[in-house]
Amino acid sequence: MKDPRPGGPVVRVEPLGVELTVESGETIIEAAWRLGYHWPTTCHGQGACTVCRLEVVRGAEHLVAPDAEEVGALEPLLSGRPPRGLVGVEGAAGVEGVAGMEGVARMEGAAGVEGVAGPADVVGASDLMGVGNLRLACRVRVTGDAVVRKKGVHRVQTVTLSDDGLL
Numbered sequence: 106m107k108d109p110r111p112g113g114p115v116v117r118v119e120p121l122g123v124e125l126t127v128e129s130g131e132t133i134i135e136a137a138w139r140l141g142y143h144w145p146t147t148c149h150g151q152g153a154c155t156v157c158r159l160e161v162v163r164g165a166e167h168l169v170a171p172d173a174e175e176v177g178a179l180e181p182l183l184s185g186r187p188p189r190g191l192v193g194v195e196g197a198a199g200v201e202g203v204a205g206m207e208g209v210a211r212m213e214g215a216a217g218v219e220g221v222a223g224p225a226d227v228v229g230a231s232d233l234m235g236v237g238n239l240r241l242a243c244r245v246r247v248t249g250d251a252v253v254r255k256k257g258v259h260r261v262q263t264v265t266l267s268d269d270g271l272l
């Protein structure tokens with residue numbers, strides 16, 4: 106993993122394959138929004154829904170350690186309980202060895218828990234088995250390059266109005 110680039114650390118988001126340059130003090134979701142990307146959320150960055158959660162693929166050492174609020178939000182996922190923002194998924198179990206958030210960012214065997222804000226983001230209970238490497242995009246800041254995985258991230262469509270303001 107390279108050192109931070111001149112414009113700031115770069116977070117590559119898979120499977121979209123986009124690279125987000127993250128400015129100082131900015132969270133990953135804030136960088137995505139600034140750069141014109143939709144990132145799944147239902148609480149819009151309040152740390153309450155966990156829909157923004159991402160899987161860290163590489164560069165976990167470049168992520169600022171989670172605070173107690175992030176730990177509290179993710180803990181239900183890791184303990185097998187459905188998170189507050191994950192409606193209709195029950196029986197998510199099978200996660201072992203949860204020993205604080207340092208473990209969250211470094212657990213192995215990550216298995217793709219993704220956002221649930223839209224049809225493309227809905228996951229089944231089986232997707233919650235063996236979760237690990239999870240962080241909240243609305244909380245996590247980076248000090249260097251990283252690669253994360255988050256389904257549902259896409260470029261926001263823009264509409265241009267004509268000169269008279271009509272479409």
Ligand code: FES
Nearest residue numbers: 150154155157243
């Ligand atoms: S946006 Fe809801 S928890 Fe991050």
